Amino acid sequence: MGALILEPLARPDGMTTHEYAHRRLRQAIMVGSIRPGESLTIRGIAEAMESSPTPVREALRRLSSEGALKVLDNRRIMVPKMTAERFGELIALRAVLEKHAARRAVAHITERQIDRLVEIDTAQDEAIARKDNATALLLNQEFHRTLYTANPDQIIMPMVESVWLQLGPFLGIAMEHVALLYFVDRHQEAIAALRKRDADAVAEAINADICEGIGGFERAAIENLLRLARQ
Amino acid sequence: MGALILEPLARPDGMTTHEYAHRRLRQAIMVGSIRPGESLTIRGIAEAMESSPTPVREALRRLSSEGALKVLDNRRIMVPKMTAERFGELIALRAVLEKHAARRAVAHITERQIDRLVEIDTAQDEAIARKDNATALLLNQEFHRTLYTANPDQIIMPMVESVWLQLGPFLGIAMEHVALLYFVDRHQEAIAALRKRDADAVAEAINADICEGIGGFERAAIENLLRLARQ
DNA sequence: ATTTTGGAAATGTGATCACAAAAATCAATA
DNA sequence: TATTGATTTTTGTGATCACATTTCCAAAAT
Structure with missing residues (x-):
C-alpha cells in the first residue's frame, strides 16, 4: 500500500x-x-x-x-476512470460553458480587468517559454477565471471548475507520456475582442482556445494515451 | 426559533x-x-x-x-438569497446547459425511451389538469432527466440539477404568491423532433420550454415577487 | 430611550470511539 | 497447484464529547 x-x-x-x-x-x-x-x-x-x-x-x-x-x-x-467518450463529453461541455461565461462577462468587464488579463497572459507565455508546465496551467486557469468572474452575478464558475477538475486525470496521464503539453492559446484574440466589446468574437476566441488547446487531442491520440496509462 | x-x-x-x-x-x-x-x-x-x-x-x-x-x-x-439578476443568470444558464444536453442525447435515445417520454408528458398534463403542482413539477423534471440521461456518457446532469436546486427558492416564493404556476410546455414539440432525429429542433424545443416556462417571468414580476417575499 | 456589557446558551468544528461491513491474509482441503 | 473457508485486518460510518467562537438576552450605564 x-x-x-x-x-x-x-x-x-x-x-x-x-x-x-x-x-x-x-x-x-x-x-x-x-x-x-x-x-x-x-x-x-x-x-x-x-x-x-x-x-x-x-x-x-x-x-x-x-x-x-x-x-x-x-x-x-x-478518481473516475477516463475514457475517450468521457473526454469528448468533457471538452464539449467545457466549450459550451465557457463560451457562455465569456459572453456574459463582456458587458461587465472593466478596462482595468482587461489589463489584468494581459498581465496574466504574458506571465503564462513566460512560463511556457521556460517549459514550466505547472505554472502555465495555473496561469491559464487564472486567465479564464478572471474573465468569467468579471460578471458579478455569475453562477457558472463552480461548474467550469468542476469540468477542469474532471479533466485533471487526463492532464496527469498526458503529462506522463507526452513530454510537454502543447500550449496554443487564443488569449490575445480574446483580449482584442474584449476591448472592442464584441461578445460574439470573445465567445469564439474562447471556443477556439479550448478546442485547439486540450480539446485538440485527436481521438486516436487519446485512446493511445489511455491504453498506455492502463498498463 | x-x-x-x-x-x-x-x-x-x-x-x-x-x-x-x-x-x-x-x-x-x-x-x-x-x-x-x-x-x-x-x-x-x-x-x-x-x-x-x-x-x-x-x-x-x-x-x-x-x-x-x-x-x-x-x-x-x-439558502442563497434570490435577486432578479441571479434569477436571470440561472435561467440563461439553464437554457444553455439543457439545450446542449438535449442535443447530445438525440443520437443515443431509443424509440423505447421516446415512448417513455410520452408517458411522462401525459402524466404531467394530467397533474396540471387537476392542479397538482407538486407532482407536475416532479414529472417535468423527470421528463428532462429522462431525455438528457439517454446519453450514456453524459456528464452534465449534476450541473442541470444544480441549477434546478438554485431555482428552488424562487419556486417557493412564486408558489406562495401566485396561485398556481402557469405551465406551458413544449414537450410534444421536443418529442416530435426526437422522432425525426432533428437535433437542432430538439434543442430549440427545450430552449422554448425553459424560456416560456419558468423563464417567462418578466423582470417586473420577479422584482415584485421578491419584494413581497422580503417582507 | 439607547447603548454597553456581562454571562449564559447555542453553534460549528474536529478528535475519538464503537460497530458493521468489506478486504486481505493464511491455513486447510480438494 | 488451485480453491475454499475461517480469521484477522482494514475501512466506512455515525454517535458522542470537548473546545472555541458566536449569538442572544438581560441588566447596568450613559
Missing part, C-alpha cells in the same frame, strides 16, 4: 481543517497527480495530512459532489 | 444516514420549502431527522458544493 503523497499547501489561518483538506485534495486531482483507480482511504488521507477522519470525509463528500471523485457501490472512493 | 419542518421521505435500506439527510434537504430546497435567509443549524437538522451532527454536516457540505446552500463568513449556513 503506497502512502499517499500530497503536496503541502499554505494554510491561511482561520481556514478550517475540512476546507484545507478539500483544497489540498482538489489541487492534487486538478493537476492529475492522483491516478484513476488509485484507492483513496479516509484514514490514509487523514494520516497524510495529520488530522482525523471527520474533516477528511467532509472534503471527500464535497469533491464527489463536484464530480472530482466517485463513490463506488463498495463505498470505496476513487 | 421555529422548528424545522422536513417532509418525511422513504429511506431505502442500505442508504447511509448522510445520504438520506442529503436527499431530504435537497428535496426540501428543490421545491422551495426552505426560505432564503432561514437559519439552518446542524444540530437542529440532526434533531429533526433523529440522527447526529456528523452525517448532517456531510450532507450540508455536499449541498453547498452543489450551489444549493451558502456558507456565510459566520460559518452559518443558509
